Amino acid sequence: MPLLELKGVDAFYGNIQALRGVSITVEKGEIVTLLGSNGAGKTTTLRTIAGVMRPRKGTVTFDGKDLAPVPADQIVRLGIAHSPEGRRIFPRLTVRENLELGAYARQGADLRHDFERVFTLFPRLRERIGQRAGTLSGGEQQMLAIARALMAHPSVLLLDEPSMGLAPVLVELVFQTIKDINDQGTTVLLVEQNALMALSIADRGYVLQTGRVVLADTAEALARNEMVRKAYLGES
Ligand SMILES: Nc1ncnc2c1ncn2[C@@H]1O[C@H](COP(=O)(O)OP(=O)(O)OP(=O)(O)O)[C@@H](O)[C@H]1O
Numbered sequence: 285m286p287l288l289e290l291k292g293v294d295a296f297y298g299n300i301q302a303l304r305g306v307s308i309t310v311e312k313g314e315i316v317t318l319l320g321s322n323g324a325g326k327t328t329t330l331r332t333i334a335g336v337m338r339p340r341k342g343t344v345t346f347d348g349k350d351l352a353p354v355p356a357d358q359i360v361r362l363g364i365a366h367s368p369e370g371r372r373i374f375p376r377l378t379v380r381e382n383l384e385l386g387a388y389a390r391q392g393a394d395l396r397h398d399f400e401r402v403f404t405l406f407p408r409l410r411e412r413i414g415q416r417a418g419t420l421s422g423g424e425q426q427m428l429a430i431a432r433a434l435m436a437h438p439s440v441l442l443l444d445e446p447s448m449g450l451a452p453v454l455v456e457l458v459f460q461t462i463k464d465i466n467d468q469g470t471t472v473l474l475v476e477q478n479a480l481m482a483l484s485i486a487d488r489g490y491v492l493q494t495g496r497v498v499l500a501d502t503a504e505a506l507a508r509n510e511m512v513r514k515a516y517l518g519e520s
């Protein structure tokens with residue numbers, strides 16, 4: 285049984301259909317990437333898994349459990365953490381407070397170990413712990429968004445464009461960190477515009493086009509695929 289499975293999912297914003305029969309599986313321990321151009325439905329797919337949006341048709345199951353009746357905050361408790369597009373951190377709260385909010389579903393838990401883990405992954409955040417998040421650089425805010433999602437102890441981490449707007453050296457760091465997080469046992473579903481980097485760390489991937497899955501394969505095969513190379517790896 286896959287850890288996470290979408291079957292025939294249709295999703296809408298009002299009358300606009302964003303997903304059309306999307307079927308995706310993620311196995312425990314994998315890094316799976318969703319590729320696709322602007323408006324393809326990548327963010328909507330993650331939002332539908334996180335329960336921020338609900339499918340009009342089709343199902344989302346986690347560990348065999350249908351998520352349809354499960355409220356979004358309970359979905360976090362089940363082990364699915366979502367680091368949304370555009371670094372939705374709380375700018376007026378400190379780095380520490382943002383991280384504590386990431387662990388809100390684990391009330392009473394001893395968070396020392398979790399702080400240590402995210403500070404080992406992102407030493408920069410340790411130096412900034414008392415600083416208001418809104419004063420961090422863009423790259424630091426992106427790290428904080430990932431770190432905050434990790435504080436929920438997820439078994440699956442949904443990452444939406446973690447490298448967006450980052451300088452190349454930070455992009456490397458973020459992708460290496462995603463790999464480390466995965467090596468430590470967290471399953472990852474990764475949405476990226478940076479297809480080359482995403483495919484370099486992923487096990488498998490899906491290509492979305494106007495709300496449909498048009499390709500599904502191993503990361504290696506996708507990186508060699510002519511359509512992928514032309515559309516997403518900038519080859520002519
Ligand atoms: N809040 C919204 N209201 C109406 N339509 C929306 C909304 N958000 C997204 N859409 C539409 O749904 C479709 C899928 O959008 P989505 O954000 O999932 O794409 P995406 O693949 O994440 O794109 P990007 O790479 O630009 O982030 C698009 O046609 C988009 O215009």
Ligand SMILES: [Mg+2]
Pocket residue numbers: 326327328369
């Ligand atoms: Mg998006």
